[in-house]
Amino acid sequence: MASGWFTMSCLALGSLGSMCVLFTAYWMQSWHGGFAWDGSLHMFNWHPVLMVSGMVVLYGAASLVYRLPLSWVGPKLPWKVLHAALHLVAFILTVLGLVAVFEYHNHSRIANLYSLHSWLGITTVILFAGQWLLGFAIFLLPWASLWLRSLLKPIHVFFGASVLSLSISSVISGINEKLFFSLKNGTKPYSSLPSEAVFANSTGLLVVAFGLLVLYVLLASSWKRPEPGILTDRQLLLQLEPGSRPFPVTYMPVSVRQPW
Known part of the structure; x- marks a missing residue:
């Protein structure tokens, strides 16, 4: 049942995420x-x-x-690389998004970073950059000790969820700001809820729904990657799936396994 609910959540996330991007582009x-x-x-x-x-x-x-059950067995390094690479691509898209707005403002002689939306957005991007650099330096490169990784893991997880929450807040404030500007001199004011306002507000709700579902999956304890040295029933099932090669179950001391 838990596995089925996780699959349904992933399908919902894929659908919501695609709709967020498509609705914004439309x-x-x-x-x-x-x-x-x-x-x-x-x-x-x-x-x-x-x-x-x-x-x-x-x-x-x-x-x-790290919520994908397949990441719970076998070497962890490929999943670390995938985790870091996806975040890096996300950061590159974010930088391009910033270039687009700064270039437009400079070309049109509009002031930069004057609104609450811009302050919140640039703060989120700075935290995102720091979060990625910390993760790359501490959890991907092999130099950091297990003690240091264990110490910084809760901080890394907290700021990961915080950056996502701030991103959602930035998007919502940005949608509102864009509607205020674009409908200010229009034939129908924002207060009359023209079709653009209905569509943009709906897009904002999709973004909120996507973010809340991501946070739910992140916080669900039954879907978290098990701690080193603890083998769960789900891991055993993954190891013994049809077509896979079962291997002996070995309980390794926590001191020789990477906690993150």
């Missing part, structure tokens, strides 16, 4: 003229799409790598 295409990379308003349109794709959807997917 909003920019249908109501704001599409995309370009020339400093114009059409260049700005890349900003929400890239931020949602990188800071929310791909970041959320990267955070759940």
Whole structure:
């Protein structure tokens, strides 16, 4: 039952994540003229799409790598590399999203970093960069001691969830800010809830739903990777799946296994 619920959650996450990106792209295409990379308003349109794709959807997917049951058995290094690589791609998309908005502002002589949305967003990006560098240096490179990794693991996990939460907050405030600006001089004000407002608000709710589901999967204790030296029933089932080669169960002391 637990395995089936996990599979359903993954399918829901995939659907919600895809809808978040597609809805954001459709909003920019249908109501704001599409995309370009020339400093114009059409260049700005890349900003929400890239931020949602990188800071929310791909970041959320990267955070759940260690929740996949297949990552619980066998060498951990490939999963560490995948975890770091997905986060790196998410960060690259985020940087491109920042370039899009800064280039548009500079080209149009608009001030940068003046709104609460921009302050919250740039803080989130800085924390994301620090989180990735810490993870790469401590948990991926082999120099760090087990004691140091055990000490920093809770901090790494906390800031991972915090960055995702801040990303969702940044996206929501950004959607609201964009609607206020785009509908300020329109034929229908935001308060009358025109079609663009309905669509953009719905996109925001999709982002919130995706983020909450990611946080739920991250916090569900039954789906967390078991501690070193503890073999769960699910791991045994994975080892004895049809077509797989069962191997002897060995309980190794925690001192010789990597905790993270």
